Amino acid sequence: MENSIMTVNALPGSWANLKLCTPKDDGNDWVNTGASEEQGLYKFDDVEENEYYIEFFKPQPGDDYNFTLPQVAGNDDSVLDSDVVGFTRHGGKTACFTVGPGYDSTKYINAGYKLKATPPPTPAPSKTPTQSPIDVSYYCADVTTTSAGTQTFNFLGCQIRCGQGFSECPGNTRCIFADVCIEPV
Structure with a gap:
């Protein structure tokens, strides 16, 4: 990612949960889990009509990554930016979207990750007074x-x-x- 615009496609090893925007009566909102493959893509099969969001988990080790800024490419349909707009206990989440008649199942909903900046090394103690x-x-x-x-x-x-x-x-x-x-x- 450069300025929150995707410059690298593949980031395998990231997990995503498909969740209901309105949980069932028992409080369960989980529907399906998918893992990104070698090209960094994931998919959910046999999704019924409903309103959902996707919860993304950072690739491991998760402490090495931050989510990038959302929607910086200017529209919701861009595959070049992140769709993560909020956070859960476990990761980042998208806004709710509706799967129904006319839903484009090839639409990309993605998460942008950026490696955290590496802090400069701590200098060795000097014998010369600072x-x-x-x-x-x-x-x-x-x-x-x-x-x-x-x-x-x-x-x-x-x-x-x-x-x-x-x-x-x-x-x-x-x-x-x-x-x-x-x-x-």
Whole structure:
């Protein structure tokens, strides 16, 4: 699936239940179960006239897949998008549809699945301390000027703040503006 439009046909190993929209008096709404075959297709035989929905189960392992957005191709008859519009305890379900005189039994009602994004690997711990930005302000720092005239700043800590133009920093340190104060974490 790309933008919830089908780009790959086959996804074998998915199960689908045909269920009644209005359960029988005994509360049973199950009618039939079908499994997708090698081409990812399923079918239900000998379906009587009634109103049904299809419940789809994700292929195994189910935790690897999410259902895609429904009806993004612009019409209900498209074979390129998903018809799953809601969820059950076990999977996704379609809207109800009526099987009766004139029903097109070759109509495709399908589910779109998309592999979940793989999270990036957790980086190995580093021996170098990581740094995190704390704030934008003025901080007390030791200032070192090199022979080339460049200055380096060794901040005393992001909790030791000072006001612009003030000299409340301890010892020979100076009050320096820093876009972001960075201290080892």
